[in-house]
Amino acid sequence: MDLKNNIKGFQNKLKDKDCTLVAVSKTKPEEVIMEAYNEGLRVFGENKIQELVTKYESLPKDIEWHMIGHLQRNKVKYIASFIGLIHSIDSLKLLKEVDKQAAKHDRVIPCLLQMHIAEESTKFGLSAEELKVLLASEEFATMEHIKIVGLMGMATNTDNTDQVRREFADLKSLFSGIQSEYQNDKVQMSALSMGMSGDFEIALEEGSNMIRVGSAIFGARNYN
Numbered sequence: 001m002d003l004k005n006n007i008k009g010f011q012n013k014l015k016d017k018d019c020t021l022v023a024v025s026k027t028k029p030e031e032v033i034m035e036a037y038n039e040g041l042r043v044f045g046e047n048k049i050q051e052l053v054t055k056y057e058s059l060p061k062d063i064e065w066h067m068i069g070h071l072q073r074n075k076v077k078y079i080a081s082f083i084g085l086i087h088s089i090d091s092l093k094l095l096k097e098v099d100k101q102a103a104k105h106d107r108v109i110p111c112l113l114q115m116h117i118a119e120e121s122t123k124f125g126l127s128a129e130e131l132k133v134l135l136a137s138e139e140f141a142t143m144e145h146i147k148i149v150g151l152m153g154m155a156t157n158t159d160n161t162d163q164v165r166r167e168f169a170d171l172k173s174l175f176s177g178i179q180s181e182y183q184n185d186k187v188q189m190s191a192l193s194m195g196m197s198g199d200f201e202i203a204l205e206e207g208s209n210m211i212r213v214g215s216a217i218f219g220a221r222n223y224n
């Protein structure tokens, strides 16, 4: 596993593209994150609150931390002071809690709405209908400490690349639709977070501008 080469590879691939690389560092120790930091990476994604907070506290303060995993409402308070982007907003209730906690820190927290695009029923996310209901709701209109800056989605975990491509294309078209319908002070669609180690090439071809890459940078994860 050559971290340096992996990172160089991504930097080259993305060089002429308008695409943010989120290095997914979950389960990886701080010294490995520092190696990636020293290669120039500044945006890291985590999916567990305790791990995210611990890493935030001990690593350089110019790192932009993204929460990419399922977020429980009672945990929002631990990250509200510093989180750079939350990818995984999947309900109005959760958004309301982010708004409330962000207010305590006098911040506006940028958020992505996580869309359900995969076939599996286990994956979190909103349907296109739920997304529109959320954006049109009166409650959403009163929130002053969040901003919706884009959408996130995870494709089905399958070898069927046609299906993956179709799911990403659907998300992109939803994104473009919202972009033209809803731009206002609270909805500024700019980030389309789709693509991971196994499917980022397809995601980029289908219009992703933010990829979340873990194992292709850091190697396989060991959850023990």
Ligand SMILES: *Cc1c(COP(=O)(O)O)cnc(C)c1O
Residues within 6 Å of the ligand: 024, 026, 047, 068, 069, 154, 196, 197, 198, 212, 213, 214, 215, 216
């Ligand atoms: C773990 C994770 C990733 C990265 O997965 P890899 O296959 O290791 O690149 C991306 N997005 C989310 C939401 C994740 O939980």
